[in-house]
Amino acid sequence: STTENADSVVVIGLGRFGGSVASSLVRLGHEVLGIDENAETVQHWADQLTHVVQADTTNSDVLRQLGIKDFARAVVGIGSDLEASVLTVLALEELGVPDIWAKATSVKHGRILERTGAHHVVYPEAAMGERVAHLVTGKMTDFIEFDDGFAIAKTGAPKEAWGKTLSESALRSKYGVTVIALKQTRADLTYAKADTIVEPGDQLIVAGTAALVETFAALT
Numbered sequence: 281s282t283t284e285n286a287d288s289v290v291v292i293g294l295g296r297f298g299g300s301v302a303s304s305l306v307r308l309g310h311e312v313l314g315i316d317e318n319a320e321t322v323q324h325w326a327d328q329l330t331h332v333v334q335a336d337t338t339n340s341d342v343l344r345q346l347g348i349k350d351f352a353r354a355v356v357g358i359g360s361d362l363e364a365s366v367l368t369v370l371a372l373e374e375l376g377v378p379d380i381w382a383k384a385t386s387v388k389h390g391r392i393l394e395r396t397g398a399h400h401v402v403y404p405e406a407a408m409g410e411r412v413a414h415l416v417t418g419k420m421t422d423f424i425e426f427d428d429g430f431a432i433a434k435t436g437a438p439k440e441a442w443g444k445t446l447s448e449s450a451l452r453s454k455y456g457v458t459v460i461a462l463k464q465t466r467a468d469l470t471y472a473k474a475d476t477i478v479e480p481g482d483q484l485i486v487a488g489t490a491a492l493v494e495t496f497a498a499l500t
């Protein structure tokens with residue numbers, strides 16, 4: 281019934297991406313139906329997900345028989361087989377699944393998925409590549425960018441801030457970034473306050489537009 285599956289998620293294509301989404305959802309306490317056409321893959325996930333089914337999801341009759349129309353959310357992790365990815369999203373859309381997420385391997389693939397009915401298109405490889413680019417330069421130890429160009433990064437403190445309180449160094453008015461928290465050597469993360477003194481070697485958690493956060497990290 282509808283209520284029974286209201287909090288459940290169907291994950292289609294249990295490859296590296298879909299498998300990771302499915303197992304994380306289980307860990308977060310959700311019921312997950314995993315579907316894959318490959319028997320070995322289905323076997324692999326059988327005891328880790330709530331339910332697993334071996335099926336070709338490009339056929340909407342198959343999805344109908346599996347009761348997929350009662351699911352509030354679906355994630356399509358099929359990537360390399362473009363035709364299967366698109367036909368699966370189309371079948372989910374035809375069944376009226378209200379929240380369809382799909383993985384795209386290219387911008388063109390993503391555009392097709394949006395036109396076909398995906399409500400959210402994700403580009404895991406492009407997103408991770410961008411993140412690694414920020415990390416590999418050595419200026420940031422973590423970087424997360426949100427859809428609207430806003431970012432949060434973990435980075436060192438610029439020399440000009442050493443030995444001063446945050447209010448004295450006035451990083452926000454100078455660089456347009458807000459220091460949210462500090463990680464001092466061998467200490468826990470603490471929320472930043474106006475009177476927090478920044479020491480050499482401290483890691484700052486800073487927020488702002490991606491461009492300003494990048495400029496700020498480059499100072500360190």
Ligand code: ADP
Nearest residue numbers: 293295296297316317318336337358359360364
């Ligand atoms: P990843 O890079 O995340 O591993 P892949 O595209 O390689 O992604 O894997 C997608 C998964 O989707 C594979 O396990 C494959 O068996 C499955 N798959 C592909 N086509 C279909 C389909 N028509 N129906 C169901 N599962 C499919």
